[in-house]
Amino acid sequence: MKLYGYWRSSTSYRLRCALELKGIAYEQEPVNLLESAQRGEPYVARNPFATVPMLEAEGRDRAQSMAIIEWLDEKYPDKPLLPADVEYRYLARELGYAIATELHAPLNLPVLKYLKNEFGQDQDAIDSWYRHWLAKTLVPVEKRLEALDTGDFLFDKPGLFEAVLIPQLYNARRFGYSLSDHPRMTQIERACMRLPEFERAHPGNQPDAH
Amino acid sequence: MKLYGYWRSSTSYRLRCALELKGIAYEQEPVNLLESAQRGEPYVARNPFATVPMLEAEGRDRAQSMAIIEWLDEKYPDKPLLPADVEYRYLARELGYAIATELHAPLNLPVLKYLKNEFGQDQDAIDSWYRHWLAKTLVPVEKRLEALDTGDFLFDKPGLFEAVLIPQLYNARRFGYSLSDHPRMTQIERACMRLPEFERAHPGNQPDAH
Numbered sequence: 001m002k003l004y005g006y007w008r009s010s011t012s013y014r015l016r017c018a019l020e021l022k023g024i025a026y027e028q029e030p031v032n033l034l035e036s037a038q039r040g041e042p043y044v045a046r047n048p049f050a051t052v053p054m055l056e057a058e059g060r061d062r063a064q065s066m067a068i069i070e071w072l073d074e075k076y077p078d079k080p081l082l083p084a085d086v087e088y089r090y091l092a093r094e095l096g097y098a099i100a101t102e103l104h105a106p107l108n109l110p111v112l113k114y115l116k117n118e119f120g121q122d123q124d125a126i127d128s129w130y131r132h133w134l135a136k137t138l139v140p141v142e143k144r145l146e147a148l149d150t151g152d153f154l155f156d157k158p159g160l161f162e163a164v165l166i167p168q169l170y171n172a173r174r175f176g177y178s179l180s181d182h183p184r185m186t187q188i189e190r191a192c193m194r195l196p197e198f199e200r201a202h203p204g205n206q207p208d209a210h
Numbered sequence: 211m212k213l214y215g216y217w218r219s220s221t222s223y224r225l226r227c228a229l230e231l232k233g234i235a236y237e238q239e240p241v242n243l244l245e246s247a248q249r250g251e252p253y254v255a256r257n258p259f260a261t262v263p264m265l266e267a268e269g270r271d272r273a274q275s276m277a278i279i280e281w282l283d284e285k286y287p288d289k290p291l292l293p294a295d296v297e298y299r300y301l302a303r304e305l306g307y308a309i310a311t312e313l314h315a316p317l318n319l320p321v322l323k324y325l326k327n328e329f330g331q332d333q334d335a336i337d338s339w340y341r342h343w344l345a346k347t348l349v350p351v352e353k354r355l356e357a358l359d360t361g362d363f364l365f366d367k368p369g370l371f372e373a374v375l376i377p378q379l380y381n382a383r384r385f386g387y388s389l390s391d392h393p394r395m396t397q398i399e400r401a402c403m404r405l406p407e408f409e410r411a412h413p414g415n416q417p418d419a420h
Contacts, residue, residue, distance in 0.1 A: 048349070048353040049308060049312070050350070058297075060300075062300065064307045064311070066303070066311060067300055070299070071300040075296050087268075087270075089280070089284065090270075090278075090281040093274070093276070093277035093281070094272065094273060094274045096277075097274045098274050101310050102259070102318075104315065105311065105313070105314065105315030106316060110346070111316055114342070118335075119329050121329060125329070133321075136320070139258070140260070144258065
């Protein structure tokens, strides 16, 4: 498998976490978002969404990180990212998809560029925007974790939810969002960061990190 | 089951399509987004995301439409929304999640309100924003459909992808986005709109439509 990604892209980071947790070997091919390499040929012919990550696997160029994570778990049932129980699967997906659907898009680089270039917003306004949407989703995720009385992980070991959460917390810190009212998710973060899988997936440890 | 939703919310519409396709009976309880009912008590205590839809089902208040759709398909295997084949499941999810993750959030009502209230953007600017993000995802979805040489549906019958697509096309029309370069998805739309399931799920046919 070959992963086309960018070291600091949260969806690339998410997919690296998932691949590492499943113990699947992959090569990496960096795509430089700052140089808009994702919109150049031949990349865009393979991935018309012009996004990272893209996973070349089993004869197909796969372009959407959540769909890829679900596929990995169905295609390679070893080391599952979702629990076996249908109700627990729902809980992991509710929290994972909350972050992936509500939170990812307004914080995505093309959106931030649009705010700057089309709406003339300065960095302070963009930082406030970023923190506003982080709070809107991370606060209720924290409430759900509290109701579930989580410990080091959502369930007994990290999986889909943790693969989505950890990159978003990395982003939250970059944008100065305070996690002090989020003890449940920061406990999960600390537990994950002690694992070699998350260490290997970290942006700072990627070939294109700078 | 009881569905808390809003007639014109695309995620409520998406979940109605899924429930109808699965043939699952449900009651409806409208939540008036224009009066911010989703942020009032007791709703927000049950759904801390303060969003619609919420599905009360099997003893839990379920809050994320894509997680609910996946859960419905696992809990009630009759009339599946995803095909059985792992590769086809990937394809349906790639296109469905592209719309749900990339496209939903920047077009969501709270985001549009933020652009108006915090960034002082007028309706023309907001309409351009809306159409910009529609194009960024719908154009590559159309390309994927073309590569798959689709007919009336993504596969042999409508499922997860169509439940996500149809509400987004309804939104696209509302915001004056031209679908003339999207023959594959409009063929799917026409085929779906001939089915009683999609007719019943349509915003205009909900108890709170006005």
